[in-house]
Amino acid sequence: MTDPDLPDNWGRWGADDELGTLNLITDDVRARAAAEVRTGRWVSLALPITPNPMISGPFAPETVDASPVQQFMSHTGVGVAADLVLVTNHHARSTHLDALAHWSHDGEVYPGRPREQVVTAAGVTHASTSAFAAGIVTRGVLLDLAVEGPLAPGHAVTSQDFEEAERRQGVEVREGDALVVRLGWPSTPFPGTPTPGISLDAVRWMHRRGVALFAGDKGDAHPPLDPAGPSPLHGVGLGRMAMPLIDAAEVDGLAALCAELGRYSFMLTVAPPRVHGLTGVPVNPTAVF
Incomplete structure (x- = not known):
């Protein structure tokens, strides 16, 4: 049964929707994103891969x-x-975009379809990578929480962390934006060391602000912040809010460029290969200033 206290977008955009919070990226939001391009400087948010x-x-x-x-x-x-x-799409060393079908809740996939009818041996029939095969363009905002060094092991990122970063950087996350978060940790696990992660309080803040897409160097904490509850970013953000996630993003280069330019907002483009019916796909997000 759904917890009424958790952010939830199931049914918000209809029974056939496959975009989730990407619906918040309107033409006006894309135009606002284009207005962020002033210098032509750019940086990739993808980890390099050697096969x-x-x-x-x-x-x-x-x-x-x-x-x-x-x-x-x-x-x-x-x-x-x-x-x-x-x-291997969902790999800690590959920057990839999670489709909404990647996570199910009580045997159902967003926005309420039986999982066995959606995730089949022949591919994913709903809420798959098909939904964003045309690409994503929106305004991106980096909230750099690791300005003074990596966050402490096991730190739970809260809404207060986000708002302090907004004030420090002179930027505001708006509806339809992509939120990029830097915790200062590599995407791969640290055996025996608890890693920081996004808390439910932070996910509720994303819901209130209308974040359309999340990207970060780390997402959910390992081990979980609350082993008895749902994982905040994947279980609630992706699973209930229907907010696509860019996992294992490379954000150090972005943070360096933002600091150099004194700007923490930019146009973010995400152009995945047009491979349909998957639960996720590698991507090379690009921030343009």
Whole structure:
């Protein structure tokens, strides 16, 4: 049963919706994003990936130590080389965009369809990567919480952290924006060390502000901040708020450029490959100033 105290957008945009909070990115929001481009400076928010050849060593793409991309080389003609690649979409070393079907609640996928009818052996039939195959363009805002160094192990990021960063940076998160958060930690887990993460209080703040898309170097804490409750960012943000997530974003370069320019808002473009029916897909988000 749904907790009425948790942010929830199921039914808000109708029974057939697949966009979730991306509905908040209107033409006016995209125009506002375009107005952020003044200098032409730009930076990628994607982690670089070096593929592993399939023919070397044990094949374990789901592990943190293995590359998220496994590559097999072939030769299709005289002087012509080609690749066959196997991609692990939800990998801690791959910047990827989570579709709404990635998370289910009580056996249902947003906005209330039975999971067994949506996530099938033949692919995902609703709320998949098909929904954002045309790409995403919106205004992005970086809230850098690691200005004085990485957050403490196990720190729960709250709405107060966000609002203090807004005041410090002279920026405001508005409806339809993409929120980019820097905690100062690598995306891969630290065995034996609790990592910081987004709290439910912070997710409620995103709901109130109308955040359309989240990206960060870290998301949910490991181990969970509340082992008995839902994971704040994936279980509530993605699962109940229907807010797509960019996991494992590379934000250090963005933070450096924002500090250099004295600006923490920009146009964010996200152009995933137009592969339909997946629960997630690698992306290369780009911030343009």
